[in-house]
Amino acid sequence: VYFTFLYFRYHSISWDGMNGVPHRGKVLTVDNMNPNVKRVEYAVRGPIVQRAVQIEKELKEGVKKPFTEVIKANIGDAHAMGQKPITFLRQVLALCSYPELLNDNKFPEDAKNRAQRILQACGGHSIGAYSASQGIECIRQDVSRYIEKRDGGIPSNPDNIFLSAGASDAITTMLKLQVSGEGRNRTGVMIPIPQYPLYSAALADLGGIQINYYLDEDRCWALDVTELRRAVTAARQHCNPRVLCIINPGNPTGQVQSRQCIEDVIRFAKEEHLFLMADEVYQDNVYAEGCKFHSFKKVLFEMGPEYSSTVEMASFHSTSKCYMGECGFRGGYMEVINLDPEVKAQLIKLVSVRLCPPVTGQALLDLVVNPPQPDEPSYTTFIKERTAVLAALAEKARLTEEVFNTVPGIRCNPVQGAMYTFPCITLPQKAISQAKEKGLAPDMFYCMKLLEEMGICLVPGSGFGQREGTHHFRMTILPPTEKLKIMLDKIREFHQKFTQEFS
């Protein structure tokens, strides 16, 4: 269903004749274009966000509304919400960009050293040169070292590291690599419900079969192997399940998987002959007591050679989240484990089609895996800034859960990690019916009203997937604490009003 406001982007066409040509006159139409494209949706930047942008425009033009600004809590963009960049990272990037600054004594020595090392590895000593498609070699080596350190010494081979434009690029690449087959043999990919809609969008685009496995809301969005088994067994009737995608810490759920759970998943993947894709971009964002991030790779290797030499896997990380929040730089990597050498050769070919990952993103990644050490000048400031960011997120996670659980009709699981809350909202039957009449998912109807009345932009749960008959929204916990408090209060107020209005 498309809303009329979707057309705002196109109604101003003034080049005569553009809309005058009859549909059948066009070479490229929705009927003859790649049919997969029609099925692609991406709720995080979907219709509700487009409406939010339009409202912002209207506010700028002086249109009167019940609010003075739109709070965009739809996308996991920390800097957009006021989080400050980490000084060290930006200093090195500035030095890489304009190396004349290496003569400026306002920059600390460790920043200069990092910049020089990165520049040496670039063609012509410039971040403007293409890099190898797999990424700059010394940065891949640094990533390996970081992984080894993180995983208690388990070896990581730089040849298994592929740098990418954010984790999204690598995830899409791996899916592209694996989707094949016809009819009943078409590749099936297991994804969690709720999920980060990049996965469903990529599968729609590639014509892969989406296999949903439901996370258990009653047990804090836990992943249950029984549910995995149910999903894969049912899927074998109509497709060839080959891939299992895990997001840990979860998006949008925030769930942090226990070590036991990860072992169970790995065992399941081996039994069912599935390729594991572990999206771990929120690995530093763990807040809840008793929760700890365990990398899939570490657990895999600690399960012994029976698993570590056979289970095929790709883990993904990025510079967009954690304490850095540098979404705009598009830095990321994947580590592939136990990939067949012939397949790896095809992968190398595939990544070369997109030429190379952005070099500034590669440089940034290098700093993330190679941060200031205790004996270096930037260390104190770096640690202070990093701790402050993560502490603020932890506090906001706690506050969010607390406030939402005081609202009758909103039930919020603890935000164990990541950057979002995905509360369950109870909607009156009357609201559900009215939504259906308008051709809207009930939680979209709810979120649109919230946007129009309160100026708060969230993403409806239907954009992420949820059990039939349940409704949710995803809200980021990124706005500054004061603004977050206001937002939580407004949502509480709105929910009560909404419940009354439709009772």
Next chain:
Amino acid sequence: MSLLRGINPNLRNIRNSELAPLGMRAWQIKDELRQGARKPYKELIDVSSADPHRAGVKPLSFVRQVLAVCYYPQLAKSDKLPADVRQRAQRLLGTCAGGSAGSYCPAGGIPEIIDIVCEFISRRDDGVPSYPENIFITSGAQRAFVEILNILVNTLRSPITGVLTPCPSYPPGNMAVVMLGGAVVPYYLDEEQGWELKIDELHRALESAKGVCDPTVLYVINPGNPTGHVQSRKSIEEVIRFASEKRLFLMVDEVYQDSVFEQESRFVSYKKVLAEMGPPLSHTVEMASFHSVSKGFIGECGLRGGYVELVNVDPSVMRNLYTLMSRDASTTTGQLALDLMINPPQPGDPSYPLYNEETQYIRATWVQNVKRVLEVLNSLPGISCQPVKGGGYALPRLHLPPGAIQKAKEVGMLPDYFYCSRLLEETELCVGAGSENGQRESTYHIRLCITTSVDTMEEVLRRLTSFHIQFMKDFS
């Protein structure tokens, strides 16, 4: 037994990328030299790809200063950088969410920069209007190219979608077609006429596709890559008429529009020509034109910035394209670099003198390099080179003695690969082999980037000359 044997079958059809295996050997040699290995020359020179910075051209100061301030706004506080640099950085940061170069860009691109792109296009095209809703800013032109192809290539129909592509061509362009499940239908550029595009040849290519695939797309590169040909207005009109007549979607790669070396050959955009041809063509021919920050004076390949402008595309298709583009953000850096490329310092601005000096210097090196390449190579037996009017490469033809071709067969290499491989081993000079770009049967070429420093080019020509003379002797 690996899980992944059953991978996407299209991938096997993609020919190996530019970099492998010559490129890989070049990396190896570079490493060996770094570790102190003894070789005829102390330094590896790689001119196989048009990467100006790699080849020794300096980045533009204005661009890098503004980016530095955008990354680390503290720099704006001091007076060390020119006022216009600080102002531009401030303006650009103002277009970023939260005032940070680290936030996501809006789907399709930063609106203020899209507006600047429209103004640029309109200015370039003598007033032909350009509309923001038809522009998408992406991580390099390649990303936009792949996404547009993605929409065009319908693998669920039979026969599969065909894309008329130039031969020689830009390999990643062809790879993208194959990766998406389309068929490459080559049309040969006329080497004897400076790599001109001949309409007869387009007709022939279209004819050859009958029964094999359903040609829907006509892919043109102007200025030519790697040919260096700059299309005349008349030629562009012919192509547009052909596309209209045969109902083909035009995909026009114009990333080298700023790299034109001769006064007589001026770049004119397909969009401008289309507009000036008037209705009905101007209202009906469907087209996507691509531009990028990777080439021209700015040469920032690694920053990944570019855009596509759509013309006459069905609004429903545009909506789908918008969703496709929104899934994965482009780099903020790339968008900022785009602004800096199309909106450079103007006379009167503090940075203008240096900007002007740097760009004039770069232009002078292009002109000098082209002159020297043609001079030197056209004076050697067994090698000849068409005039290079623009673009990033020279594509000289090798007239190989039968002995060389025979030897290449024996060692299982394509003849031009064999030549390049020998050249690399004996002189540590890496040039590209024409087979990567495609060429007429039994013709052989090498590809060298002309956007290098003058000194590098002289060294390239020195090594190439001495190697070539010896090679011809050895195999005659």
